[in-house]
Amino acid sequence: MKVFRCVVCGFVYEEALGMPEEGIAAGTRWQDIPEDWECPDCGVSKGDFEMEEV
């Protein structure tokens, strides 16, 4: 499963963990997160995340 990092603030989204407190189940793939989702730490748009090699 992949890991995505916000290029602005460094917040990390891990597909394996999801974000259950935001209604995103563990295992949710990045492409299945709605496009209007924003970084919970800084508010930047989903489009401004990048995939990080793990």
Place this chain on the structure above:
Amino acid sequence: MKPIVIIGTGLAGYGLAKELRRLAWQGPLTLITADDGRSYSKPMLSSALAKGKDAITLANADAEKMAVDLDAEIRTHSRVTEIDTDGHRIVVNGESIGYGSLVLASGASPIRLPFKGDGAEEVLSVNNLTDYGLFREKLDRIERVAVIGPGLIGSEFANDMLQVGKKVTLIGPDPWPISTLIPEAAGRAVQMALADAGADWRLGTFNGAIERKSGGFYTALKDGGEVEADLFLSAVGVRPDLTLGQAAGLEVNKGIVADRFLRTSARDVYVLGDVAEVEGRNLPYVAPLLVGAKALARTLAGEETPVVYPHMPVVIKTTLHPIATLPPGPGEEGTWRFDDPGADGGVTGRFYDSSGALAGFVLTGEAAGRRQALVKEMEEAARAA
């Protein structure tokens, strides 16, 4: 059609431009910057070492690419020397440019304390990518760094340097690290974590004159101690850069004064980011900047949209022991209550105001991962009130 002119190409200036184009606003856009216009994220400077990045790789696009991506004219290495708000024009590089709307997004500048000593002029401060490049050139050749200012920025930079094996000393009058934002229990937790990684904390004291000594630098502390280092880094804080605001005759206070629509005292002149003081608050963080950028883009595109801030925890990226906090307002009366510490010494603290309402929190270490849950607690408490 006169352009929207944005002064500044940091997260605010570029962020606003991106939001305008996302709204499919198609008018002319001009950005002006005193630097080279590279797009980068300032919050990422203080974790670059641990991630193996440098001033080159921190930049995600140069001005040329940004100009294409944003369909904008970008004037780099350019300073605005005159702002005529009645005439709706600015002067940059001797040329007069008319604007439909003007946005000042010129940011904040490091506070430079008047240090004495023959080493004082070599004390570095880092508030942009260019500064950072210079800092890294020096850092990569040396071992010992003294950080003046054990606040948010100083602690993040110290955290980063410790992870690449630098010997780091932090100096300042603060009773505990980051004391303007977090209570003692939280400050001590991060102090211990960084100390365990080798940080030498010299708190409750001031540095003296900074003198050259044996190829490096030296300062005598007010408490009688001494610090020697190969490099001194000043991280005592930043303050909004009021230069343009004053040149334009705008109302200024701590920042350039703005209402909830980010309007300044001059018609068609707006502010965004670290330079702004919105309804009395200057919030030099990314989350309020991006809330502002989205609202201002809508306003400039024709739909007046006020800034409405949700709860925006400040995340302090001392990765050895991270912190997330929603600090109470300055001077706010209330009480902190703490849960039992975590296995990593991490703190969970809730601040209750004088009416007993949950009005802030601090989470450190692994507990910092629970920040969204604490935000929800605060939202629920507000609804129940």
